[in-house]
Amino acid sequence: MRTPATDAPRPVPAADDGTPVLQVTGLTKHFPVRGRRGAVVHAVDGVDLTLHRGEVLALVGESGSGKSTIARLLAQLMPRTAGTLELHGTDATVRRRRGFRAYVRRVQMIFQDPFGSLNPVHTVRYTLSRSVRIHQGRGLRGAELDAALRTLLDRVRLSPTERYIDKFPHELSGGQRQRVAIARALAADPEVLLADEPISMLDVSIRLGILNLLQDLRDRLDIAILYITHDIASARYFADRTAVMYAGRVVETGDSESVTQDPKHPYTQLLIRSAPDPDDLEARARGARGEAPSLVDPPAGCRFNPRCPFATDLCRTETPELIDVADGRGVACWGYSDRADRPRLGDVLDAYGRRADEGGTP
Numbered sequence: 366m367r368t369p370a371t372d373a374p375r376p377v378p379a380a381d382d383g384t385p386v387l388q389v390t391g392l393t394k395h396f397p398v399r400g401r402r403g404a405v406v407h408a409v410d411g412v413d414l415t416l417h418r419g420e421v422l423a424l425v426g427e428s429g430s431g432k433s434t435i436a437r438l439l440a441q442l443m444p445r446t447a448g449t450l451e452l453h454g455t456d457a458t459v460r461r462r463r464g465f466r467a468y469v470r471r472v473q474m475i476f477q478d479p480f481g482s483l484n485p486v487h488t489v490r491y492t493l494s495r496s497v498r499i500h501q502g503r504g505l506r507g508a509e510l511d512a513a514l515r516t517l518l519d520r521v522r523l524s525p526t527e528r529y530i531d532k533f534p535h536e537l538s539g540g541q542r543q544r545v546a547i548a549r550a551l552a553a554d555p556e557v558l559l560a561d562e563p564i565s566m567l568d569v570s571i572r573l574g575i576l577n578l579l580q581d582l583r584d585r586l587d588i589a590i591l592y593i594t595h596d597i598a599s600a601r602y603f604a605d606r607t608a609v610m611y612a613g614r615v616v617e618t619g620d621s622e623s624v625t626q627d628p629k630h631p632y633t634q635l636l637i638r639s640a641p642d643p644d645d646l647e648a649r650a651r652g653a654r655g656e657a658p659s660l661v662d663p664p665a666g667c668r669f670n671p672r673c674p675f676a677t678d679l680c681r682t683e684t685p686e687l688i689d690v691a692d693g694r695g696v697a698c699w700g701y702s703d704r705a706d707r708p709r710l711g712d713v714l715d716a717y718g719r720r721a722d723e724g725g726t727p
């Protein structure tokens with residue numbers, strides 16, 4: 366059961382009938398390229414995602430794969446090129462400012478940089494009071510407001526609250542600032558948190574504490590969380606389901622345990638089997654098959670084909686959709702299709718190793 370941050374009225378909670386809280390289908394974003402008429406960056410292309418209450422979905426991928434763009438599209442901070450966005454099964458596209466305010470109350474975003482996202486000239490009390498008043502009622506003041514602030518700080522484990530409430534951001538650690546940013550998001554009593562690399566700028570020693578806090582919010586408040594990260598190991602620890610992105614497309618989805626323990630897509634295999642040394646991954650991938658593709662003129666077919674040791678003509682010409690492989694798992698790789706001309710997959714690291722031994726790309 367959700368417990369509201371205060372007794373103030375909140376948007377009607379929808380019955381949990383299994384309908385996703387938030388769902389996007391065919392999500393696409395193309396950015397125009399300045400100075401090149403007609404050219405676009407294919408940042409996100411045809412992505413389907415569903416977020417359920419009380420569930421963490423990790424969106425994993427290397428830099429430039431489109432993760433942040435997806436977060437901004439889900440937050441409706443910019444228009445999409447194509448695709449639908451539904452909240453509880455109903456079109457949630459905002460067209461006016463008022464609609465946007467109502468949407469933001471339900472879908473809140475947490476940013477990577479807690480240093481940049483809190484205004485340095487305001488105390489924690491000011492920052493949180495402002496958010497509480499916006500979302501829970503402009504008239505809230507005095508003891509009632511204090512109680513709401515206390516509840517929020519308790520929720521993010523900044524207690525005793527007196528120690529933090531009159532502090533300025535520069536008087537707090539990175540982890541404490543991120544907790545304040547999370548408290549500010551919680552003031553809206555949201556159903557969805559979009560967390561864009563929420564721990565990547567924090568000290569390694571405090572990252573786990575923030576993930577545990579988010580996990581606790583998922584459990585206690587039944588919030589749906591989109592957790593964006595380039596660190597697939599943290600996705601395994603923290604997320605119920607994982608979607609792996611490559612060059613603007615989702616290449617693999619499934620429960621986090623299966624995706625990380627038994628990766629199916631050659632890209633996910635490379636990502637996981639090279640961990641924990643990302644340089645190893647980059648070196649192997651570069652040594653074997655070059656850099657991540659241009660998103661202005663992306664490769665035809667599977668976008669991973671130029672780096673994939675198993676790619677065939679089919680992979681170079683036709684785009685694979687997500688293929689059901691087992692237990693709700695999907696893999697966008699022709700290797701799992703029943704086509705006669707499908708590629709025969711082998712061990713991805715062996716293949717790269719062989720290539721390197723043979724002196725580069727064949």
Ligand SMILES: Nc1ncnc2c1ncn2[C@@H]1O[C@H](COP(=O)(O)OP(=O)(O)OP(=O)(O)O)[C@@H](O)[C@H]1O
Pocket residue numbers: 396397406407408426427428429430431432433434435595660
């Ligand atoms: N406003 C914009 N105008 C033009 N191109 C953009 C814009 N925003 C993002 N892009 C491009 O879209 C692609 C995806 O970027 P995005 O930031 O979503 O990736 P990401 O996976 O979040 O990467 P990172 O982890 O580095 O933030 C990149 O090629 C990026 O340069």
